Amino acid sequence: MRRRWQPILSPGERLSEVMFGLIMALSITGSLSVAESGRSAVRTMLVGAIGCNTAWGFVDAMMYLLSLLTERYRTRALFRAVRNEQDSRRAQEMIADRLPPLLADGIGEAELEGLWRQVVGMTTAPAAGLTGRDLLGALGVFFLVFLSTLPVALPFLLPIEPLRALRLSNGVAVAMLFGLGYRLGRYVAGPPILIGLVAVLVGAVLVAVTIALGG
Numbered sequence: 001m002r003r004r005w006q007p008i009l010s011p012g013e014r015l016s017e018v019m020f021g022l023i024m025a026l027s028i029t030g031s032l033s034v035a036e037s038g039r040s041a042v043r044t045m046l047v048g049a050i051g052c053n054t055a056w057g058f059v060d061a062m063m064y065l066l067s068l069l070t071e072r073y074r075t076r077a078l079f080r081a082v083r084n085e086q087d088s089r090r091a092q093e094m095i096a097d098r099l100p101p102l103l104a105d106g107i108g109e110a111e112l113e114g115l116w117r118q119v120v121g122m123t124t125a126p127a128a129g130l131t132g133r134d135l136l137g138a139l140g141v142f143f144l145v146f147l148s149t150l151p152v153a154l155p156f157l158l159p160i161e162p163l164r165a166l167r168l169s170n171g172v173a174v175a176m177l178f179g180l181g182y183r184l185g186r187y188v189a190g191p192p193i194l195i196g197l198v199a200v201l202v203g204a205v206l207v208a209v210t211i212a213l214g215g
Contacts, residue, residue: 008137009144011187017060017141019180019203021148024056025049026173026207029152029166042156042165049153050146057145061138065130068137072128079126082119092116151176177203 009017028049078098085091092112096104155168181199185192 008133009140011183013141014144015180015184015187017144018148019177019199020060021053021057021145022152022173022176022180023203023206024053024145025149025152026170026203028052029156029169029173030207042162046153046156049149053146053149057142060145061142064141065134065138068134069128069130072126076126076128079119079122082116088113088116091119095119148176173203174200 028045031045078094082091082094085094092109092115095115096107096112099107151172152169155165155172156162158165158168160168177200178196181196182192184190184199185195188195
């Protein structure tokens, strides 16, 4: 039986990375003063937007790898602590503390004891290093943040006035924010249209705050 292919990044991770990159790009394009902007100012803004998202894409990719390492070292530490714990009841409580709330509330003593016996029966500790798949995930994070800049920046490369370019760029950004919110709504089984509208509102607020704080 062939193993089903699993995406490296979850839909939630992909959506959040694109939204993050989009908001970062908007914080730069939104600070452009179209009344005073010539082609040189637009060019400077484009370089700043692309450079900013390139840097943040790299930082976000590194944080993705760091979070993976942190979780894996925690898992290995739990494995060793459970195996070294002499009190089986205490060991089972340690396992229960790491379970998601939904599972922890619904699991019974028999199931919890079964999990404990599985951990005790393991011969090797869980791996704590990074794999090639993890590096591909980090590369995906980088490109999601970086590529989200391009649709917003593209109107400024067209032979049109800066004011028109800014309005077109903002229109593209609003459409992207709504689309991301819509997809997020479907992912969490919520009302897609409502969540899409909320995403537009939240994105606008975050961009305004970022610009106001000099970001």
